[in-house]
Structure formats: C-alpha cells, structure tokens
Amino acid sequence: QFHTIKYEDLKWDESLGQGSFTRIYKGYRTDIRDGEKHCTEVLLKELDACHKNCWESFFESASLMSQISHKHLLLVYGVSVHGEKNIMVQEFVKYGALDLYLKRGKTVSVSWKLDVAKQLASALNFLEEKNIVHGNICAKNLLLAREGDSSQGISPFIKLSDPGISLAMLGKHVLLDRIPWVAPEVLISSENLTLECDKWSFGATVWEVFNNGNSPLKGYNLKEVPKRRFYETFQRLPPSQWAELADLINHCMDYQADFRPSCRCIIRQLNSLITSDYEILHSTEPVAQ
Numbered sequence: 190q191f192h193t194i195k196y197e198d199l200k201w202d203e204s205l206g207q208g209s210f211t212r213i214y215k216g217y218r219t220d221i222r223d224g225e226k227h228c229t230e231v232l233l234k235e236l237d238a239c240h241k242n243c244w245e246s247f248f249e250s251a252s253l254m255s256q257i258s259h260k261h262l263l264l265v266y267g268v269s270v271h272g273e274k275n276i277m278v279q280e281f282v283k284y285g286a287l288d289l290y291l292k293r294g295k296t297v298s299v300s301w302k303l304d305v306a307k308q309l310a311s312a313l314n315f316l317e318e319k320n321i322v323h324g325n326i327c328a329k330n331l332l333l334a335r336e337g338d339s340s341q342g343i344s345p346f347i348k349l350s351d352p353g354i355s356l357a358m359l360g361k362h363v364l365l366d367r368i369p370w371v372a373p374e375v376l377i378s379s380e381n382l383t384l385e386c387d388k389w390s391f392g393a394t395v396w397e398v399f400n401n402g403n404s405p406l407k408g409y410n411l412k413e414v415p416k417r418r419f420y421e422t423f424q425r426l427p428p429s430q431w432a433e434l435a436d437l438i439n440h441c442m443d444y445q446a447d448f449r450p451s452c453r454c455i456i457r458q459l460n461s462l463i464t465s466d467y468e469i470l471h472s473t474e475p476v477a478q
C-alpha cells in the first residue's frame with residue numbers, strides 16, 4: 190500500500206496554491222533514520238474535505254506512485270490522516286508545475302522542449318510496460334526538478350506527478366474541463382480509460398509545451414461554443430509549423446484509440462526529430478488562434 194506518516198512529524202510552511210480538490214503547501218517532515226533526526230523538505234498535498242470515495246481515490250493515486258519508482262515519476266513518501274484532513278506527502282520538486290513555469294514567460298529552446306517531451310515519453314513507456322494507466326497527463330502535472338540551461342547544454346529534468354482523483358470519480362463538468370487532454374472515448378464512458386488514453390493526453394501535453402503553456406482551446410472556453418463540440422466535430426489542435434512534430438501530436442491524438450502509436454514508436458519519432466534545422470528556421474511557435 191503506502192507508508193503512513195505521523196501528523197506530528199509534519200510542519201506546514203507557505204501555501205503554494207491549489208489544484209482541483211487539493212491545496213498544496215511547502216512543508217517539512219522530521220523522521221528518525223538510523224538513530225539520526227532528519228528534517229526533509231516536502232510538498233504537502235491536502236485533499237479538500239469531500240465524500241469518502243474521493244479520498245479513497247486520492248490514496249489510490251498515492252499508493253500507485255509509491256509502489257513504482259522511476260527517475261521521471263514523482264516520489265511520494267506516504268500519506269497522513271488527521272481528523273478530516275487527508276494529506277499526501279511528496280518530494281518537494283524545486284521549480285513546481287511546468288504549465289506555470291512556461292506561462293511565466295521563461296524563454297526555453299526547442300531542444301529544451303524536446304527533452305521534456307522525451308522524458309515524459311520515457312515515464313509513459315515505463316507505465317505502459319507495467320500496464321499502469323495514469324489518466325491525468327498534462328503540463329500542470331509535470332514538475333520541473335531542474336531548469337536546465339540551453340546555453341550550457343544542460344537539459345531540464347521533469348517528474349510526472351500523481352494523477353490525483355481518478356477520472357471515474359469525477360463529474361461530467363470536470364471531464365469537460367479537461368478537454369483537450371482527456372481522450373474522447375473517456376468522455377463517453379470512464380470505462381474506456383486505457384493506456385491509449387495516456388497517449389492522447391501526451392499529444393495534448395506536448396502541444397502545450399511547444400506553445401509555452403498556452404491553453405490549447407482559447408476560443409472554446411466561451412459559453413456559446415461548448416468544448417464538447419471540439420470532439421463532436423473531430424477537431425484538431427492548431428498544427429505546429431514543425432510538420433514532423435505536428436504529425437506526432439496528431440498521431441497521438443487520433444480519435445481511433447487503437448491507431449495511436451506505442452510508447453516505443455513515440456520515443457523513436459521524438460529521437461528522429463532533428464532540432465538543428467528547425468531551430469534555425471523557426472525560433473517561435475504560432476500562437477493558437
């Protein structure tokens with residue numbers, strides 16, 4: 190299952206914002222190991238008080254992440270329960286969520302973005318080999334552990350966060366909010382949540398990274414055009430000028446789940462993308478209309 194951590198071993202520091210159903214805080218965890226007292230910097234993810242099967246799913250997500258270990262998967266130390274409070278204790282990842290990092294206008298190179306895509310693909314490949322569905326791949330669930338420095342050729346380092354409350358538990362409106370990350374078939378029924386759904390989300394996430402964290406469906410967020418129409422009319426995200434990248438994204442976001450590429454195929458295609466000529470020709474991506 191997972192490790193339970195004593196509430197009194199935790200100390201809260203500043204609030205770092207909130208996800209859906211959760212609030213996150215910087216914090217510290219003291220624990221005694223081989224007779225020494227250690228104080229570790231942690232991320233405390235508090236689940237909003239909600240009905241029972243919500244926290245079961247929250248803990249399922251924590252136990253999923255603590256049962257497997259991979260360099261690009263977030264380390265979850267355990268969970269702590271204190272009265273109404275359910276807290277997931279995670280390793281503190283230095284630069285936080287990638288969507289906010291990109292939105293803060295940090296200019297990053299094309300090869301920086303490609304490194305992020307490759308690292309996410311290797312995390313997904315690891316999950317695919319273990320037949321584990323993540324279910325919530327998106328830039329806000331990618332955490333930046335190392336900024337990297339394009340000029341020094343130091344690559345970034347990302348960690349995939351826990352999936353949070355499973356899609357099966359979420360209401361329709363939350364699923365609609367996850368368009369275009371959630372695969373179309375999952376909108377029809379969460380029973381359709383398979384490994385292929387993570388490929389679709391991967392495509393949407395790569396699009397996000399190459400569009401500096403811009404929201405993929407600006408025009409659709411308005412009321413008159415419900416986001417559902419995007420799927421009902423088999424729309425695609427605005428294509429990157431980099432044809433090979435646009436092809437990979439569209440191949441991952443195929444409306445036919447079994448036409449989506451395997452992770453090995455995704456990795457092969459990413460490795461075959463030559464940044465050099467592209468980087469010289471187009472330094473910026475088109476902003477989504």
Ligand SMILES: N#Cc1ccc(Nc2nc(N)cc(-n3ccc(CO)n3)n2)cc1
Nearest residue numbers: 205232279280281282283284285286350
């Ligand atoms: N300013 C700032 C700042 C904020 C957060 C971190 N660190 C961190 N560590 C984690 N383990 C998880 C997260 N998350 C952030 C969103 C989510 C939603 O999933 N997680 N952030 C570092 C700096």
